[in-house]
Amino acid sequence: MSHEEHKERLGLAALDALDEAELRSLQEHLETCAECREELAKLRDTAAALIYLTPPVAASAELRARILAAINAPGMRRVSGVDGPGETEETERATEQPSSTASNAVHLSPTRQRWSTSARISALAASLIFALLIVAIIVLTNRNREMQAELARLSQRRDEIQTELDRLRERNNELQTEIARFSNRENVLQPESERLPDRNNEPQGETARQQEPRVPVVEEPTGTETPVTPPSATPDPDARIAELAGTDNAPQARARLSYNSRSGVVTLSVSELPPAPVGKAYQLWYLVKGRPIPGGVFVTGSGGRATMSGQLPSDARGASAFVVTLEDRSGASKPTGPKYLLGKAS
């Protein structure tokens, strides 16, 4: 419907003579058309003047009192436009008065306890802190558990390593003993008390010293690998002889070292050597250019005698001197103990 069409209906609207559809349409138009709103108001006021066609009738005092008292009746509500469908409809249709505003409505606050803002903030902060503490406890407990497990693992590993170390030490000891035994088996003479009728076991010492002249031990090529054989007392034309004398530690001690250049066998005969203390033994050294080359290890029997035979170490050829020291029973790689016998190669 156009603006003009709406305008034509304003008279009917002023008299509330429009049907519902037309009225709704006009009300929509009125929301945006100030001109029609103005004219409608004027026409309404004009129509209202028609009331003067009816003679006024004064209200009785009783009626007046009744009506003035009615507004104080219990349950009397001062909200506009919501007192029933009839009144709302009438108010909107007839007066175009807005019926949606309830400017005098009284808003009642819910009667419940309300925390002050600061108390709420404090409670919230406390809750957060508590929650964080719980989380921290859980995290730390887990961490602790993990570290305990790690610690247990490391302890076990340490124990394993310790066990391995002990085992290796023990093995090392066994090997050292094995080596010493091997060396002793080769070089240790049987005790003097057992005089065996054998050219190999003829008592040495003075006899040998008297019989054999000092023969320089020179390096001679020897290709034969002669198994260890008991020493020979028979003067050997291939033998080189060196005489060793006791030091201040054992002035009476004597020794003769003979070297068979053909067989490469060295024989050492010792006498008057004090018995070695428990755990100790005597060791022969070849001095090559001042450097001591370890020889065999031996202990003495009765009379301080001992005879040792063995292959000359290859790096001991050309030895210029010989020494016997007291070392640990398992032998040493370098002479550390006191010297008991010394001799030069001739």
Next chain:
Amino acid sequence: MGFHPEQVPNTDVELVHAIARGDEQAFASLFDRYSSTLLGFLIRILNSKAEAEDVLQEVFVQVWQHAPSYDATRGRVLTWLITIARNRAIDRLRALDSRESTAIKSTKEIVEDALSAVDEAIQSEQAEMVRHALSQIPEIQRDALLLAYFERLSQSEIAERVGIPLGTVKTRIRSGLKKLRSLLRKRLKDGA
């Protein structure tokens, strides 16, 4: 509340605003100002003083309740009061119709009643003006106006009653009101 005379509500609009604030004195003032006009009007429509008095109470209770929603830009206070009165009267008529038939006045009767009020003892200046103006409006327009106003007939009902096309009703009423307005404009006072 101040005690200066200027601040005492005096105009119709001031009274209604005061009533909206819960001012019972203002309510009483408005009642005294327009209750006789409305009661006479209601008696005319309802044809019963008892019914008219009941409806008058309904009207002023509604005034008390809906005073906060009165918008002065939409029309004068009297217009607002009359609208409420007319609607309550219509509702009462419908309720009464269910119980007993109400004689529907003919158009002629209504018009005669309106015009014959000149003999009433108490006449206001406004009433005189309106009657005088109405008498100057073409009859066909006046009939339509009064039918719509007092009997609250719809345009289709008017068309049927008067025996004219629907569009003619619309035109006549608009013309009649505009003419009436122009006649009354200079002399129709505000509700002050």
